[in-house]
Amino acid sequence: MGRLFGTDGVRGLANETLTAELALRIAGAAAQVLAESDGQVRPTAVLGRDPRASGEMLSAAVTAGLTAAGVDVLDIGVVPTPAVAYLTDAYAANLGVMISASHNPMPDNGIKIFAAGGHKLDDDAEDRIEAVIESAAVRRPTGEHIGRARFVADAGAKYLEHLAVASPQSLAGIKVVVDCANGAASTLGPAAYRAAGAEVIAINADPNGLNINEDCGSTHMSDLQKAVVAHGAHAGIAHDGDADRCLAVDATGTLVDGDAIMAVLALAMKESGELTDDTLVATVMSNLGLHIAMRAAGIELRTTAVGDRYVLEELRSGAFALGGEQSGHVVLPRFSTTGDGLLTALRLLGQVASTGKTLAELAGVLTVLPQVLVNVRVSDKAAVAAAPTVADAVAEAERELGENGRVLLRPSGTEELVRVMVEAADLGHAQRLADRLAEHVGAI
Secondary structure, eight states, X not given: OOOOOBTTXXXXXXXXXXXXXXXXXXXXXXXXXXXOOOSSSOOEEEEEEOSXXXXXXXXXXXXXXXXXXXXXXXXXXXXXXXXXXXXXXXXXXSEEEEEOOTTSOTTEEEEEEEXXXXXXXXXXXXXXXXXXXXXTOOOOOOGGGSOOEEEOTTHHHHHHHHHHHHOOOOOTTOEEEEEOTTTTTTTHHHHHHHHTTOEEEEESOOOOSSOTTTTOGGGOXXXXXXXXXXXXXXXXXXXXXXXXXXXXXOTTSOEEOHHHHHHHHHHHHHHHTOSGGGEEEEETTSOHHHHHHHHHTTOEEEEEXXXXXXXXXXXXXXXXXXXXXXXXXXXXXXXXXXXXXXXXXXXXXXXXXXXXXXXXXXXXXXXXXXXXXXXXXXXXXXXXXXXXXXXXHHHHHHHHHGGGEEEEEEEOSSSSEEEEEXXXXXXXXXXXXXXXHHHHHHTO
């Protein structure tokens, strides 16, 4: 088979690509690779899921796979992905498993695995798990050595306590609309903001197993934008299906994306002395406006490949304090080992409360440059990368833009497709350059 793990776990169409049988095998292999036992204390795993219907089936399969491998399962039910990461560490578990396809539509599902401490797996750990799956060599204990499963009723409350410690700023006087995407944040999201003192209007917070991410949440912002204006709220917060990301809108309904959120938090953390080495970590897809704003504030911006796992690797390598993606995955490593949409929102709203400024004023530090993205279908991505004509065309475009724009050519990870991205001070200029580069790429 091809590589099973993608950039964020295993994901596919539930009951077709991602079957109960495969979930059982993944769980058993993960237990064998990650759940070491000294023979005295039985290894444990934390298991959570988002509310999509197939999660019930897959949760049962994962529980079977883990217990059959001799691992006790702490089932924490429907919770955000960052809750699984945090509680894997808090409960001193050997591994954590989250069943979710994040922002994907309801028919999909996925399995995200965390190592001890709540850390995402590196390539080596994923490769070892896949090797066990292929060899079908999972150990099968018997008798009293088979794992047991129990539901942990207070897990959500423990996660909320953690959020309160990580973001103690009172939100009294703040009115916020929260779009829960009919997902994992539907209960704990509004509860977290109310516990901080905010007046909360929750929308799309009635999951039925089938409506997760359906025309709502961080991939469909229009409901939230309208609701913020209608309710006269100070801000709006949008989560995705598993609440590891957060986007916002200001009081006028204007989008505040991940770049703007990172800019606001980076400036606040620099002022408070929390921003290690005055450094922010983001991906190559962050807008040039973020680079310009951070440079003006004396903050170094380090860039990584697209994917929160690469942001996490860079954060760990330099012990940095803040990183994330334009899509709203924001990581504060002091408090979370992965993107945490609830924590991000609490921190962002905390800045509104503590400074007395509107979200629009805070986000105004970032001027977004027009960005054009053209997807070009090709027969060979590698040939495009090696083509001198493409390299020359990119160099010419970069000379034309100077310091007022940038060019990025990025091959798709799953298709024979090259993404041509151009940013410039003028949208028309960006479009002309992107079209010109797309012609060169398409000619290869």
